[in-house]
Amino acid sequence: GENVEQHPSTLSVQEGDSAVIKCTYSDSASNYFPWYKQELGKRPQLIIDIRSNVGEKKDQRIAVTLNKTAKHFSLHITETQPEDSAVYFCAATPGDDMRFGAGTRLTVKP
Amino acid sequence: NAGVMQNPRHLVRRRGQEARLRCSPMKGHSHVYWYRQLPEEGLKFMVYLQKENIIDESGMPKERFSAEFPKEGPSILRIQQVVRGDSAAYFCASSPYRDEQYFGPGTRLTVT
Numbered sequence: 188g189e190n191v192e193q194h195p196s197t198l199s200v201q202e203g204d205s206a207v208i209k210c211t212y213s214d215s216a217s218n219y220f221p222w223y224k225q226e227l228g229k230r231p232q233l234i235i236d237i238r239s240n241v242g243e244k245k246d247q248r249i250a251v252t253l254n255k256t257a258k259h260f261s262l263h264i265t266e267t268q269p270e271d272s273a274v275y276f277c278a279a280t281p282g283d284d285m286r287f288g289a290g291t292r293l294t295v296k297p
Numbered sequence: 298n299a300g301v302m303q304n305p306r307h308l309v310r311r312r313g314q315e316a317r318l319r320c321s322p323m324k325g326h327s328h329v330y331w332y333r334q335l336p337e338e339g340l341k342f343m344v345y346l347q348k349e350n351i352i353d354e355s356g357m358p359k360e361r362f363s364a365e366f367p368k369e370g371p372s373i374l375r376i377q378q379v380v381r382g383d384s385a386a387y388f389c390a391s392s393p394y395r396d397e398q399y400f401g402p403g404t405r406l407t408v409t
Contacts, residue, residue: 188355218396219396219397221396221397221398223400229402230388230400230401230402230403231340231388231400232400233397233398233399236397276339276340280396284330284342284345284352284353284355284356285330285342285396285398286342287332287339287340287341287342288339289338289339290338290339
């Protein structure tokens, strides 16, 4: 089955700086890679996703890159704001079930 | 279009009792997934269901846990004879396909 590893487990940045979270996956059949943001006590919310037929996708301050050869994908947040503080989860799926990384707790200091 | 609904939002059970967690997927979604999240931990896949079928239950403990998604009505995650270690947030997610998933608000189970 799929195994997803996520780094770092915690990340602290100054407001306005960029944040990068990296994930690796094991199943070469995985073709869908979403990222979720979970604020304290709330449900995970899908913030961006990428499919295996593209290498990069951007949505305002958030971008995701995918390297299928190396089996890793990354979340990039630019111009971070305090409201970006949350736990971020990456995930990968070949279609039948989704496996999540362990999460990254991002703190943006004002 | 209402989002994924879960109830109850909070559930307290004594050790040995049964817990029933309900999940109503978004309209038009026929795929339901259940996840467990222990305090300060990540999401762990439990089970994937389509209407009347369990597709993948590889993440679900073999004893005391069961799930169903009947033709009519919500998906149910059932935990029999709960123990303290079952205390967690249980999220369900629904999908119109097999990938994009939308999460419900979760049920926080506390076993006393």
